Each structure stands twice: as structure tokens, then as C-alpha cells.
Amino acid sequence: MKILITGANTGIGFSTAEQLVKQGQHVILACRNPQKAQAAQDKLRALDQGQVDLVSLDLNSLENTRKAADEIANRYGSLDVLINNAGLFSKTKQLTQNGFEQQFGVNYLGHFLLTHKLIPVLQQAPKARIIHLASIAHWAGSIKPNKFRAEGFYNPLFYYGQSKLANLLFSNALAEQMADSTISNNALHPGGVASDIYRDLPKPIYEVMKIGLVPTSVPAKLITQMAIGDEWENRNGDYVSAHMPDWRSPHAKNQQLARDLYAQSMSLVEKYL
Numbered sequence: 559m560k561i562l563i564t565g566a567n568t569g570i571g572f573s574t575a576e577q578l579v580k581q582g583q584h585v586i587l588a589c590r591n592p593q594k595a596q597a598a599q600d601k602l603r604a605l606d607q608g609q610v611d612l613v614s615l616d617l618n619s620l621e622n623t624r625k626a627a628d629e630i631a632n633r634y635g636s637l638d639v640l641i642n643n644a645g646l647f648s649k650t651k652q653l654t655q656n657g658f659e660q661q662f663g664v665n666y667l668g669h670f671l672l673t674h675k676l677i678p679v680l681q682q683a684p685k686a687r688i689i690h691l692a693s694i695a696h697w698a699g700s701i702k703p704n705k706f707r708a709e710g711f712y713n714p715l716f717y718y719g720q721s722k723l724a725n726l727l728f729s730n731a732l733a734e735q736m737a738d739s740t741i742s743n744n745a746l747h748p749g750g751v752a753s754d755i756y757r758d759l760p761k762p763i764y765e766v767m768k769i770g771l772v773p774t775s776v777p778a779k780l781i782t783q784m785a786i787g788d789e790w791e792n793r794n795g796d797y798v799s800a801h802m803p804d805w806r807s808p809h810a811k812n813q814q815l816a817r818d819l820y821a822q823s824m825s826l827v828e829k830y831l
């Protein structure tokens with residue numbers, strides 16, 4: 559199977575790629591940093607199993623994301639699984655190249671565009687799966703269109719929460735729209751996982767936090783099952799957790815909110831489709 563993973567050079571994405579390659583799958587690593595991407599590909603190729611390709615993808619730019627999706631479509635023609643994994647936590651206010659708050663722009667809106675551009679490619683497979691990396695942190699967010707561009711006071715946790723809630727609502731909206739199609743959509747919380755995502759935290763705080771974190775191999779195992787496991791063949795619109803409770807917040811259960819966000823996002827990326 560051909561499986562594309564965004565942000566696969568490190569962390570949960572890399573670990574997932576490793577488990578899939580060990581099972582003989584064809585994995586495409588979609589990464590922004592060429593040196594880190596090359597190092598990841600070299601490590602995975604050294605396993606001498608499956609197939610490992612690289613695609614350049616920077617979700618910080620809708621133009622770059624559009625080009626990456628076109629390249630993927632041209633190179634592969636069909637895809638069996640799309641794993642929307644790339645993500646970051648920004649503790650200071652930063653904007654994407656298109657002027658969106660960075661966590662909303664990279665974690666969510668870039669993936670929204672990428673996914674839409676790749677739906678025709680996923681439709682070429684007999685059955686396809688889209689997996690969305692959300693988070694229990696979605697409880698900390700709500701959807702505030704007047705904050706998509708980070709106006710006013712910057713609360714990093716709210717913005718990370720908004721982006722992860724948006725990931726989960728996107729999964730729910732697509733699951734509803736595509737219920738009768740060949741493509742399924744499911745989301746997960748990977749648990750509290752030791753990875754570079756916490757790179758901006760003060761070191762002493764991270765050292766204490768790390769005690770409660772699980773290794774990347776834990777969510778990678780769940781994502782691998784969601785991607786290729788028979789038990790996930792007929793699941794659609796689910797939200798599960800690798801390590802902690804999988805409770806959805808009231809916002810995350812609100813299907814009208816999912817539809818509204820979907821319509822707003824479509825108009826934000828329209829000219830790149």
C-alpha cells in the first residue's frame with residue numbers, strides 16, 4: 559500500500575513510518591526540511607524492507623502545499639492512506655506565509671488544503687483511509703474565526719487547542735460527507751508523547767513532564783493499525799486515544815460546528831484548490 563505521512567522525519571511520524579516499512583509498506587515521507595528528511599529516509603532504507611520515498615512539503619505556505627499535492631498526484635497517481643501528522647506548538651505569536659496564526663495554519667489549514675487536493679488521488683485506490691492527528695488538547699480550544707489570524711492577546715494553549723479541535727472537526731465533517739464513499743476518516747489523540755514538539759518548553763519543565771510521557775512507538779502502533787489493520791476497514795468518524803481517555807469535548811461533538819468550519823476553511827483555501 560502507498561502511505562503518505564506528513565512531518566515524518568521525526569517523532570510520531572517517523573516512528574509510524576518505521577513500523578509501516580517494517581511491514582513491507584511503501585511509505586512517502588512528506589517533510590519541510592530536506593536534510594532532516596534525507597536523514598530519515600536513509601535510516602528507514604537501512605531497514606531494507608518496504609519502500610521509502612521523499613516529497614517536499616511546507617504546510618506553512620498554501621502555495622507550497624498546493625505544489626506538493628500536485629507533485630504527489632503526478633508521481634503516484636493513487637494513494638491508499640494519508641496520515642495528517644505534521645504539527646507544532648508555538649509559544650509566541652507567529653504567522654504563516656498566508657498570514658494565518660501558525661498553529662491554525664500549519665496544524666490544520668495546510669492539511670485541509672493538502673487533503674482536498676489529494677482526495678481524487680485517494681479515490682483511485684479501491685479503499686482509502688485518512689488519519690487525522692488531533693489531541694486531548696482540543697479541550698483547550700474553540701473555533702474563533704476572528705482568531706484565525708491571531709488578532710489580539712496571544713494565548714499559545716488556546717491556539718494549539720483551536721488547531722487540534724479543527725483537526726478533529728475536519729475528520730468528523732469529512733466522515734459525514736464521505737460516509738458512502740471508498741474513503742474513511744478517523745482521528746486520534748496519540749497520548750502525551752516524548753518528542754520534539756515540546757522543544758520550546760523550558761528544559762526543567764520538560765524534564766519533569768517527560769516522566770509521564772510515552773515513547774513515540776506507542777502512538778505509532780495505533781496509527782499503523784488505523785492505516786493498514788483489518789479491524790479499521792469499516793470504521794469511519796471515530797476518535798480514539800493511544801494512551802489517555804478519548805473523551806470528545808462538547809465542541810468536538812458539535813457536527814454543525816464541523817460543517818461551519820469546513821465551509822469557512824473552503825473559502826480560505828479556495829484559490830489554491
Ligand SMILES: NC(=O)c1ccc[n+]([C@@H]2O[C@H](COP(=O)([O-])OP(=O)(O)OC[C@H]3O[C@@H](n4cnc5c(N)ncnc54)[C@H](OP(=O)(O)O)[C@@H]3O)[C@@H](O)[C@H]2O)c1
Pocket residue numbers: 564565566567568569570571588589590591594615616617618642643644645646664665691692693694747748749750751752753754755756
Ligand atoms: N507529542 C505529543 O505529546 C502530542 C500530543 C498530542 C498530539 N500530538 C500531535 O502529534 C503530531 C506529531 O507530533 P510529534 O509529537 O511527533 O512532534 P514532532 O516530533 O515535533 O514532529 C512534528 C513533525 O511536523 C513537522 N512540521 C512542523 N511544521 C511543519 C511544516 N510547516 N510543514 C511540514 N511539516 C512540519 C516537523 O518537521 P521539523 O522536524 O522540520 O520541525 C516534524 O516532522 C502533531 O500533529 C501533534 O500536534 C502530539
